[in-house]
Amino acid sequence: MSHTAQQLIQWGRDVVDIENSALEQLHKHIDSSDFVQACELCLKTKGKVIVMGMGKSGHIGNKIAATLASTGTPAFFVHPGEAAHGDLGMLSDKDLVIAISNSGEAHEIQTLMPVIKRMGLSLIAITGRPESSLAQLADVHLSIAVGEEACPLGLAPTTSTTATLVLGDALAVALLQARGFTADDFALSHPGGSLGRKLLLKVSDIMHKGDALPTVSPQHTIAEALLEISAKGLGMTAVVDDNQVLLGLFTDGDLRRVIDAGVDLRESRIDQVMTANCVTLEQDVLAAEALKIMEQHNINGILLVDAEKRPVGALNMLDLVRAGVL
Template identity: 55%
Template structure:
């Protein structure tokens, strides 16, 4: 039986033109290589500081005035950076999405409207797939902002604002692989996104609506009302309650604290496990002494409707493990402790 032959390869021949990867030097200094790369990219980023001018301000004002969407486009490595820029813009209050320039020439131009603004990334500024779109964008009357390394390029000259992201040298020792140039484009894109975020007054709550999942969403969206112990689950006693009965209330409710109420239902103070330990050093009769003589007055509280993260900060700053939630009149409507925040994933 004859052995099968590989198509196009004669028996006994060698692949003369096959690419052979060089064998790494055993004692190669990886740390020195990394230091060189980081140093070059650091210097490239620092050089951007002196290039921020009226073009950057014009770009920001154009993006803020956009009534549609911010369309980001770029080819190859610039496209990857553009994808990240679009995601950052969208998550920080500037609706945006990425359009691949090659796909745009085959139907995806329909995703761009006259109300939009386009950000195009190209280190050379002459990338064919991107330059091909310029007449179409001009016909639509869509403002174009470019991030290029060549202010004299076709793309830069077509833009109403060109942001110079050029570098003297790539971190790649062959000066070929986009490294320093993609880093400067990434940083310039972040500068645009954060500039728009600050100009809009974008808040933590706004950010949370774009990030509802995971611990970040819980930290930014969860309210104290969602996790507090309310109604009969709230540990409360009156000012004339004995220490013994106050301790029984703390034990029943299991939060390590109890609130002490005035006659009108306002919060007069709080008594916690920590107060109990300090109290045990005193010669007192737990059956006779009133809780209002031992409670902590002017206790920390958090307002109803506040973020759970705010309650966490109050606890951290005050070095306490629990507090009461109060309404606008200062009356307790709930209680929570650090364990509640842990269970809710806020910590």
């Protein structure tokens, strides 16, 4: 079959248009009391949310379960076929079941209904047919009814699976907000990879401290301060008094400015050219927050201080890159 580039583009656009129209309809379904009831059922469940679905509904259900689990609602996916052969033992009498079937008549799910009902579990059905068997058995029915599938044959689940996925996201996010779920809570279930580093890593975990922290006294010359900057390799040095309280900061950028101004590097004291009111942070701040503040102030390095304004550490953009925060 021959085709043109414009035909391929149009076919793709047709899919987007059809699915956009379905999502507008889904918006109306969410406005109903059924969505509120489904959220309330999830919130009062003392066990886990068990998501089930066959075929494409199963793939979408797996993702919905994963999204729920990572946003504060304990959940996992159980394959209906495997459930009928032993995996139903994963369920407890404190759990809630979300069963997904566009037709509402999936045989594998229907087979499980007598056991689920005997266990006294609450059931949320997600179907495209409110008159279906599954919808009628459910405590709450959430509609994913769509005008048409994007598949021109009307056979491959396309629009219906998109609607199901979006409905699942809507449910998960509504529950997240109802629970007061925070970024810190989210980080606890995502400790690995860059996401975990951004959400859990604190500046104290990556800062240079002790002998690696560059410091000079206010009476030191600029040239002497440059030796400290070079030795510690952070492109800056803190200027502290005899009690180690921070007086100011001198950076590579400051050096360029004093050179342009013709300042004598060997004779001029560092306290004459330092930045007195420099930006600082406390060491318990998240590394991601430190990055945000550094970008806002357009600086490449920052000092970490204690409650008495004594420098306890320092870091720069390179440290954030190495830590995977940037």
